[in-house]
């Protein structure tokens with residue numbers, strides 16, 4: 001025997017060490033690229049509640065794609081899946097300033113009360129206990145404390161919603177399919193690289209202006225065009241002024257599609 005017997009285990013030990021090292025690297029990469037680190041997927045309970053309840057809510061939201069049902073607890077939140085998806089309400093019914101203003105507004109309690117006042121729609125469809133917090137807020141003349149989900153840092157000038165909406169960029173491109181979200185969460189990184197990626201090649205994102213809030217249409221459209229709408233044809237095969245045609249119109253307006261114009265986004 002040339003080598004002592006213990007060296008037989010050496011390859012195994014080496015392999016073990018390599019695997020452990022690899023595991024560490026994967027772990028680190030995993031950590032830094034997880035949605036949590038980037039805030040993608042940030043999904044707080046709405047409105048603000050205790051941490052324990054938030055965890056319950058999160059678990060329930062994962063179990064049930066509809067409004068979370070927690071034994072003994074009435075879910076006090078707001079579901080886009082019910083209101084925008086199932087009931088088909090247009091985003092602008094509630095986010096009513098989005099076409100004129102940089103900031104997207106969150107609706108006031110009175111918007112909800114149009115349907116959820118005692119004796120209105122809730123007595124027919126929505127369980128009274130579930131919408132009680134809306135009526136309580138109305139009685140108390142106090143706003144509902146919704147937690148903010150999407151936020152760019154302060155050193156970024158106001159992100160102009162209206163400019164994007166008018167250009168034909170759908171809510172779906174930046175917020176995902178809100179119509180399927182029982183609890184709103186962030187699906188895009190909202191990083192500078194992400195902004196610039198679209199600014200450098202906005203064309204595939206541009207949809208006809210009247211479809212901007214019709215997220216199911218937009219989703220089908222992106223799928224049917226394989227996200228490359230150079231033909232100017234929409235999901236239904238009809239000619240649309242989206243994609244290349246819309247981009248051309250933007251260029252004719254001599255608007256700056258600003259890939260690297262720092263001042264457009266920073267003070």
Ligand code: HEC
Pocket residue numbers: 046078079080083084089090091092093094095106107146147148149150151171172175178179183184213215
């Ligand atoms: C019935 C009213 C209503 C309708 C319709 C509605 N929303 Fe909302 N939206 C709200 C309320 C209330 C909040 C705050 C609570 C929350 O975040 O769930 C909100 C929050 C949001 C947020 C997260 C805001 C943040 O904190 O960053 C986004 C994004 C959003 N809505 C997009 C949409 C889109 C896109 C549509 C149309 C497909 C839509 N909403 C339709 C009421 C509505």
Ligand code: HEC
Pocket residue numbers: 067075076077078079082083086087089094107108111112113114115116121125126127130131134
């Ligand atoms: C256009 C009418 C309308 C408006 C405006 C509206 N809702 Fe509703 N809401 C409904 C209807 C209808 C249901 C029941 C739908 C169902 O359960 O299928 C409902 C259900 C609910 C529920 C119960 C969900 C559940 O799990 O059973 C909550 C909570 C709620 N709405 C909150 C709000 C809040 C907060 C606002 C304002 C931001 C609002 N709604 C605005 C029509 C409306």
Ligand code: HEC
Pocket residue numbers: 091095098103104105106148149150151152153158159161164165169170171172173174175190212213
């Ligand atoms: C080009 C990307 C983009 C598009 C398109 C877009 N948003 Fe946003 N949205 C953002 C960003 C970025 C923020 C965070 C803005 C900030 O921090 O000032 C945001 C924030 C919001 C908020 C939170 C505002 C607040 O003050 O709490 C709502 C509500 C919202 N968007 C709704 C919508 C709706 C509805 C549409 C479609 C009609 C839409 N957005 C289209 C990128 C977009």
Ligand code: HEC
Pocket residue numbers: 152156159160163164166167169173174190191194195196198199202205250255256257258264265
């Ligand atoms: C999905 C595509 C898309 C994304 C993502 C996007 N933008 Fe834009 N943005 C556009 C388009 C298209 C225009 C051109 C609008 C025009 O020229 O009318 C634009 C215009 C702008 C303008 C207007 C400049 C002017 O001339 O008034 C600003 C500011 C801006 N974007 C900031 C941002 C920031 C900040 C982000 C990231 C948080 C972002 N955008 C993400 C598509 C996008």
Ligand code: HEC
Pocket residue numbers: 152153156190191192195196199258259260261262263264265266
């Ligand atoms: C389309 C909008 C847009 C343009 C144009 C833009 N930025 Fe940014 N920038 C952003 C956003 C959004 C963030 C915040 C990213 C985040 O939250 O991670 C940012 C972040 C930054 C940061 C901080 C980065 C960090 O890691 O903390 C610096 C520095 C910066 N930008 C410099 C620039 C310079 C220099 C230019 C011109 C070459 C430029 N930006 C052009 C949108 C833009």
